[in-house]
Amino acid sequence: MTAIAESPLDLIAGRPPDLLAISVVLIGGEADMLRVRSTMRACAQQAGLGLTATTKVVTAGSELARNILRYASGGQGEARIEEATSGLKRGVRAVFTDHGPGIADLDLAMRSGFSTAGSLGVGLPGSRRLVDEFTIDSVPGQGTRVAICQWGR
Amino acid sequence: MEPTSVSEEIPIMRMGSDLLVTLQGDLGDQTVEALERDVTREVARTLARGILIDVSGLDVVDSFVARVLARLVRIVRLLGADAAIVGIRPAVAITLVELGASMSDVTTALNAEQGMARLRRMRAGGVRA
Numbered sequence: 001m002t003a004i005a006e007s008p009l010d011l012i013a014g015r016p017p018d019l020l021a022i023s024v025v026l027i028g029g030e031a032d033m034l035r036v037r038s039t040m041r042a043c044a045q046q047a048g049l050g051l052t053a054t055t056k057v058v059t060a061g062s063e064l065a066r067n068i069l070r071y072a073s074g075g076q077g078e079a080r081i082e083e084a085t086s087g088l089k090r091g092v093r094a095v096f097t098d099h100g101p102g103i104a105d106l107d108l109a110m111r112s113g114f115s116t117a118g119s120l121g122v123g124l125p126g127s128r129r130l131v132d133e134f135t136i137d138s139v140p141g142q143g144t145r146v147a148i149c150q151w152g153r
Numbered sequence: 154m155e156p157t158s159v160s161e162e163i164p165i166m167r168m169g170s171d172l173l174v175t176l177q178g179d180l181g182d183q184t185v186e187a188l189e190r191d192v193t194r195e196v197a198r199t200l201a202r203g204i205l206i207d208v209s210g211l212d213v214v215d216s217f218v219a220r221v222l223a224r225l226v227r228i229v230r231l232l233g234a235d236a237a238i239v240g241i242r243p244a245v246a247i248t249l250v251e252l253g254a255s256m257s258d259v260t261t262a263l264n265a266e267q268g269m270a271r272l273r274r275m276r277a278g279g280v281r282a
Contacts, residue, residue, distance in 0.1 A: 030181045037179055037213055055212065055244035059252060062215040066182070112253055122216045126252035 022082040027068045027098075028075060036065040036079050040094055047083045047090040049152045057092055057150035060127035064096040064146050067123055072100030072143070084149055091132070091151035099143040106138055163188055165195055170202040171272060173265060177210030185221045192225060196234050203272035204229055207265050209240030219254040226259045235275050237261060239268035 023039045025032055040061045044054040061079065068077035077098030084093040103109045112125045124146075128134040133149035163184070166173045174192055196204055206222060208214060214222075222238055229236040237260040241249075249255050260275075262268035 030183055034179050034181055041212075052244040052247055055242075055248050056251065058213050059215050059248045062213060063252075066215070066217060122253040126216060126254065129251045129253070130248060 022080055025065075025079045025081065027065055027077045027079060027096075030069065033062060033065040033069065036061050036081070036094075039079075039081050040092060043081050043083055043092045044150065047092050047152055049092065049150060053150055053152065056130040057094075057148065060130040060148055060150075061094050061096075063123040063127045064094075064148070067144075067146075068096060068098045068100070072098035076100075077143075084151075086151070089151050091149055093147065093149040095145065095147045097143065097145045102140040102142055102144055103136075103138040104140050106136060110136070163191075165192065167199065167201075168269070170200075171269065172196065172199065172201045172204040173207060174204065175207045175210060179213065180211065180218060182217055185218050189221050189225045189228070193228050193232070196229050196232055201234050202276065203235040203237075205262075205265055205268045205272065206236065206238050207240045207268075208238060208245075209242065209264065211245065212242065214241070214245050214249060216252055216254040219249055219252075219256055223256045223259050235260070235272050237268045237271055239263070239265050 023043070025035050025039055027033070027036065037058050040058045041054060044057055049057070061081075065079060069075040077096060077100070079094055079096050081092065081094045084091045110125050110128065112122060115123075124136070127146075127148065131148040131150050134146070136144070136146045138144040163177075164175060166175070172192075172195060174188070176188070180188075192204065192206075195201070206225070208222070211218075226236040226238065238256065239262045241261060260271065262271050
């Protein structure tokens with residue numbers, strides 16, 4: 001499941017098109033969480049993000065992947081990770097999707113300290129603080145989609 | 154001699170009456186929980202007075218790992234030993250604070266050497282320095 005995205009800017013930069021691929025990591029077990037981390041790290045480094053920005057976005061990705069393992073039905077979902085461009089800015093974008101029970105009260109779930117699983121309750125609100133862009137959509141009974149993006153300077 | 158390690162990837166070394174655990178690479182949740190169990194057992198078995206957990210080899214510490222490490226420090230204290238987390242990378246420290254998992258009740262030090270000095274001060278002074 002690899003798609004090639006090309007933009008004129010990327011061609012100017014002289015990068016081979018295969019480095020612009022979207023990586024899809026299917027999340028079904030703990031090893032996949034490590035795969036999400038390493039894929040996001042590689043993508044962030046390729047996009048030229050600094051060490052702190054990279055560490056933040058990889059950590060946010062780790063939290064979101066764990067959420068899928070914990071809360072989605074059967075712990076199944078996927079992460080789509082790709083390099084993002086906007087004008088001259090480069091960054092990393094990751095979209096986490098599951099078809100689990102969804103989140104009944106998003107406002108409550110986004111509040112620090114709220115958890116239905118006895119954890120710290122920092123996963124969602126904490127992830128939002130770590131990245132430049134964060135959007136969450138959830139439909140009870142259908143699933144949850146979280147998109148994050150981190151830009152280089 | 155019985156090998157003192159959680160697994161081949163996580164060695165537990167004895168330094169006099171203290172233990173030093175060095176974490177490296179990318180840790181999965183199960184590995185971290187196994188580490189917690191094994192370190193607890195090892196502190197009791199060796200009658201260690203203190204333990205340093207060196208995380209300078211970790212480039213990601215997320216909320217789960219932070220929570221288990223903080224819990225491990227509290228467990229070790231309950232056994233009567235002192236514990237400190239050492240070598241948190243600057244980018245990881247910034248990330249943990251923004252994440253809201255800052256481990257504020259945990260003794261920390263910049264590196265293993267300073268951590269060892271801190272453990273000794275704690276023992277000498279009888280306070281959590």
